[in-house]
Amino acid sequence: MDKKDRIYKVLTQIVGDEKWVSNSPVDCWCYSYDMSFVRPKMPQYVVLPQTVEEIQSIVRLANAEKIPIVPFTAGTNIGGLCIPEQGGIVIDLKRMNKILKIDTESRYAIIEPGVSHAELAQELYKVKARFGWPVGPPSASVLAAAINHGIGGITGRYGLNSQQITSMEVILPTGETARVGSCAIRPDAWHSLLPLPRLDGLFQGWLGTTGIVTKLGIFTPPVPDYVHIGTFSAQNLVDMEKFMRNFSKYEYHDDFTAISWWLSQVPIPYPFVEKPKGAPEWNGYCVMYAFTEKELENKIDTFNKVIASERKAGNTIDATEVPEESKRGRTQLPSQIVGSTKNYCKMGGGGISWPGTFTPSNKWAIVYDQWKDIYMNKLSPALSPAVRVTMYRGTHYGMLRLMTPFPRDRPAEEANAAHGIVECLKVLLDAGGIPYKPPVAYQREINQRADPGYVDLIMKVKDMLDPNHIMNPGKYQVR
Amino acid sequence: MRMDNFKDLKFYSQFFRKCSKCGTCKSAYSYGPPPTFATICPQGEYFKLDSYFGSRSKSFLGHAILENKVDLTDPAIQEDMQKAVFSCTVCGGCQSQCLLDYKPWIVDYIEQMRNHLINMGIGPTKAEKAYQEKIIRDHNPYGETHSSRFNWLKDVKNLKTDGNTVYFAGCTASYRRTEIAKSTASVLTKLGEDWAVMGENEYCCGSPLLRAGLRDEPQKLAEHNVDYINDHGFKTVVTACAGCYKVLSKEYEKWWGLKLKAKVMHTSQFLEEKMQKGGLKLNKVNATVTYHDPCHMGRHMNHYEVDMEGKKMWKGAFVQIDKVGLYDTPRNVLKAIPGIEFKEMYRNRDNSFCCGAGGGIKSSYPDVALETAKTRVQEAEKVQGVQKIVSPCPFCVTNLGDGAKALGSKIEVVDLIQLVDQALK
Numbered sequence: 028m029d030k031k032d033r034i035y036k037v038l039t040q041i042v043g044d045e046k047w048v049s050n051s052p053v054d055c056w057c058y059s060y061d062m063s064f065v066r067p068k069m070p071q072y073v074v075l076p077q078t079v080e081e082i083q084s085i086v087r088l089a090n091a092e093k094i095p096i097v098p099f100t101a102g103t104n105i106g107g108l109c110i111p112e113q114g115g116i117v118i119d120l121k122r123m124n125k126i127l128k129i130d131t132e133s134r135y136a137i138i139e140p141g142v143s144h145a146e147l148a149q150e151l152y153k154v155k156a157r158f159g160w161p162v163g164p165p166s167a168s169v170l171a172a173a174i175n176h177g178i179g180g181i182t183g184r185y186g187l188n189s190q191q192i193t194s195m196e197v198i199l200p201t202g203e204t205a206r207v208g209s210c211a212i213r214p215d216a217w218h219s220l221l222p223l224p225r226l227d228g229l230f231q232g233w234l235g236t237t238g239i240v241t242k243l244g245i246f247t248p249p250v251p252d253y254v255h256i257g258t259f260s261a262q263n264l265v266d267m268e269k270f271m272r273n274f275s276k277y278e279y280h281d282d283f284t285a286i287s288w289w290l291s292q293v294p295i296p297y298p299f300v301e302k303p304k305g306a307p308e309w310n311g312y313c314v315m316y317a318f319t320e321k322e323l324e325n326k327i328d329t330f331n332k333v334i335a336s337e338r339k340a341g342n343t344i345d346a347t348e349v350p351e352e353s354k355r356g357r358t359q360l361p362s363q364i365v366g367s368t369k370n371y372c373k374m375g376g377g378g379i380s381w382p383g384t385f386t387p388s389n390k391w392a393i394v395y396d397q398w399k400d401i402y403m404n405k406l407s408p409a410l411s412p413a414v415r416v417t418m419y420r421g422t423h424y425g426m427l428r429l430m431t432p433f434p435r436d437r438p439a440e441e442a443n444a445a446h447g448i449v450e451c452l453k454v455l456l457d458a459g460g461i462p463y464k465p466p467v468a469y470q471r472e473i474n475q476r477a478d479p480g481y482v483d484l485i486m487k488v489k490d491m492l493d494p495n496h497i498m499n500p501g502k503y504q505v506r
Numbered sequence: 507m508r509m510d511n512f513k514d515l516k517f518y519s520q521f522f523r524k525c526s527k528c529g530t531c532k533s534a535y536s537y538g539p540p541p542t543f544a545t546i547c548p549q550g551e552y553f554k555l556d557s558y559f560g561s562r563s564k565s566f567l568g569h570a571i572l573e574n575k576v577d578l579t580d581p582a583i584q585e586d587m588q589k590a591v592f593s594c595t596v597c598g599g600c601q602s603q604c605l606l607d608y609k610p611w612i613v614d615y616i617e618q619m620r621n622h623l624i625n626m627g628i629g630p631t632k633a634e635k636a637y638q639e640k641i642i643r644d645h646n647p648y649g650e651t652h653s654s655r656f657n658w659l660k661d662v663k664n665l666k667t668d669g670n671t672v673y674f675a676g677c678t679a680s681y682r683r684t685e686i687a688k689s690t691a692s693v694l695t696k697l698g699e700d701w702a703v704m705g706e707n708e709y710c711c712g713s714p715l716l717r718a719g720l721r722d723e724p725q726k727l728a729e730h731n732v733d734y735i736n737d738h739g740f741k742t743v744v745t746a747c748a749g750c751y752k753v754l755s756k757e758y759e760k761w762w763g764l765k766l767k768a769k770v771m772h773t774s775q776f777l778e779e780k781m782q783k784g785g786l787k788l789n790k791v792n793a794t795v796t797y798h799d800p801c802h803m804g805r806h807m808n809h810y811e812v813d814m815e816g817k818k819m820w821k822g823a824f825v826q827i828d829k830v831g832l833y834d835t836p837r838n839v840l841k842a843i844p845g846i847e848f849k850e851m852y853r854n855r856d857n858s859f860c861c862g863a864g865g866g867i868k869s870s871y872p873d874v875a876l877e878t879a880k881t882r883v884q885e886a887e888k889v890q891g892v893q894k895i896v897s898p899c900p901f902c903v904t905n906l907g908d909g910a911k912a913l914g915s916k917i918e919v920v921d922l923i924q925l926v927d928q929a930l931k
Contacts, residue, residue, distance in 0.1 A: 053586040057557035145535035166529035436523035
């Protein structure tokens with residue numbers, strides 16, 4: 028029996044049924060690419076385990092056979108993160124889709140990797156709890172987004188979704204199971220990562236290269252009774268950022284976001300179109316939840332005062348009136364409609380990617396001007412600078428990202444967009460921003476600029492955890 | 507040269523390549539409030555692999571087929587491709603979720619994929635080939651003689667072949683669910699309708715062939731049926747079958763420009779019209795029931811506005827659904843029966859879960875069909891007090907009945923027309 032058949036046979040034995048394994052190119056092709064510009068790369072196998080023990084056996088098989096493994100949940104990221112760079116076995120975790128617990132008293136939930144935002148939203152709503160729902164497909168995995176520093180509608184108040192993690196269970200690249208956080212000490216305690224050593228850091232932001240997270244505890248705070256969505260505009264990002272910086276110090280916001288004119292169009296214009304004269308270049312919204320009426324009144328009052336004070340100082344910021352339907356879209360998440368499916372890529376033609384970054388707000392305008400120059404003047408066709416900025420919790424940094432749609436059936440235009448995205452990334456990195464959920468093409472740029480000690484440490488950690496280099500190899504471009 | 511309106515796979519590529527792979531099609535979700543989540547893809551739920559899930563998978567597969575991303579000269583790969591494409595119920599549940607320009611085309615595109623593969627020698631499945639041959643030979647997919655098509659009518663007195671309204675019974679009601687055909691005849695008679703049948707001139711509507719990707723063979727059936735109905739001057743065609751309804755009311759003209767002079771009505775539309783005119787006096791039927799939406803009568807009958815020229819939005823943009831399928835009509839009829847307590851299943855209307863029988867699956871992949879039916883019956887069982895699942899489609903009734911039987915469920919599956927027959931004075 029050759030290696031290919033042997034691996035197939037063992038995988039079948041592990042998951043108990045041929046139905047849950049495929050080495051067919053037909054099936055593997057459907058795991059070879061995603062929304063992004065990353066070129067297709069085929070796995071040799073896809074396997075659908077349902078238990079931790081099955082995953083452990085698959086990992087041990089991968090070590091024995093020296094074959095890569097790539098964890099996969101929904102494949103909805105826009106950075107090619109589940110594309111198997113060096114082939115191997117895609118471990119599709121969608122059969123592990125249980126919400127194991129929702130603890131309304133301690134305010135956390137325990138979920139498996141296959142749980143979608145849609146599924147969790149339905150269950151949390153019943154107990155008046157919430158999570159950081161992203162502006163993304165409801166089908167996306169909560170766990171995968173959280174461990175890769177996804178953001179959501181409560182990022183301003185509570186931080187990134189990864190900061191809501193309370194405990195986790197991981198299968199290491201050598202097949203052992205490890206728990207980090209309180210569940211490591213007592214199996215039924217999933218309430219906090221602290222005060223233990225932050226071993227969760229070995230698995231967060233590593234793009235699935237250091238282990239397979241099989242259970243995740245997440246903070247699920249209550250839904251406040253009151254909400255106000257303040258809307259505003261500014262003629263330029265300098266003014267917008269100044270206002271956002273000044274108001275964000277109060278930490279009254281759950282979500283504090285501004286978008287360029289091109290991103291505010293539904294969908295993003297493809298290719299570039301001129302903004303109408305007189306239209307503000309930036310529009311924003313500030314979602315403020317409160318548990319009491321008085322708390323909300325105070326927030327609104329402060330919000331209005333900051334706008335007034337900024338205007339008095341010559342800022343072009345101004346409060347705006349927008350339709351209620353549009354406002355509701357900011358809180359009614361997750362949503363099929365405002366998700367990346369429709370708003371972002373519909374006109375471009377199926378493809379969508381980005382430089383999505385964590386960047387201090389005082390760098391936003393500098394980077395944005397350079398991004399505009401690249402997109403509007405240096406690409407053919409020119410592309411829309413569809414940019415979003417968001418203040419994170421703590422406000423010392425925020426999100427700066429450039430959503431870029433492109434047609435999937437016109438390779439030259441896809442390459443044009445990919446080129447533009449990478450050029451924009453270089454500008455961003457040189458200004459001090461850091462991309463999140465980065466495609467491989469970004470890693471090369473990051474590594475070129477990184478402190479040698481950082482790259483060395485990445486390699487040491489990888490070597491320690493994954494001595495056979497089977498765990499999603501190639502993503503960090505360090506070997 | 508074939509004269510029809512079918513488009514080749516290359517035509518559809520301009521739409522399926524616009525699939526972003528967002529996966530919205532893989533489940534049904536609405537924010538609400540409250541937010542609701544449900545599975546929607548029978549094929550995906552059965553096979554679980556992403557190559558089988560929703561319209562996203564079909565976009566991947568179409569790309570692979572047209573651009574030779576997999577070696578379709580390899581028999582093993584041919585087999586895998588056939589399974590991935592032909593084990594879909596083509597229920598359109600994914601289409602209901604999609605928000606991109608791909609949306610309006612999804613059902614037609616999947617059927618065209620089948621046609622494309624058949625032309626490459628990949629498909630139809632063995633089971634499909636068998637029933638296709640039977641349809642071509644006997645004008646029904648069940649292998650029964652054509653002359654026995656109207657055996658169910660033996661007991662019907664004063665049968666006519668001319669009149670105001672013609673009842674198009676369809677193959678399933680004629681051969682396998684004759685109680686549905688008999689109930690329809692009974693209802694038409696009780697309502698005093700001047701109705702007739704086509705007798706031996708009724709051929710299969712062509713739906714099983716179209717769904718499987720065939721093009722020329724169903725055209726012959728369509729031409730025959732249209733010619734007969736038009737030549738006899740019927741004013742109305744009534745059918746109790748969702749599949750026949752879709753084909754007669756929409757597809758004959760869409761694909762071949764064959765226009766029926768008569769108005770095509772599903773029995774539920776016919777009954778609702780009678781109801782609105784005050785001509786439907788119904789007796790009490792005590793039962794707690796739920797309703798199963800047949801895909802072919804519901805979401806398949808949605809009409810999509812597409813901006814092909816780019817005058818409103820951009821070339822090929824999906825603008826809106828400007829006409830929805832028959833969701834309220836059958837429910838209105840059902841609710842009009844005194845004594846009926848109507849309760850919705852969790853998944854309904856555009857988000858209804860397919861019965862599992864469509865797209866040739868009941869013949870080719872019976873396990874998929876049965877598991878899907880069982881899932882749907884179990885959903886009905888969760889609705890407090892429900893005794894019957896009512897559906898206005900003989901094929902749905904058959905498969906859901908099989909599901910109920912396999913589960914040992916106490917739930918009875920009946921056709922809407924049977925309940926109306928029972929309720930009519």
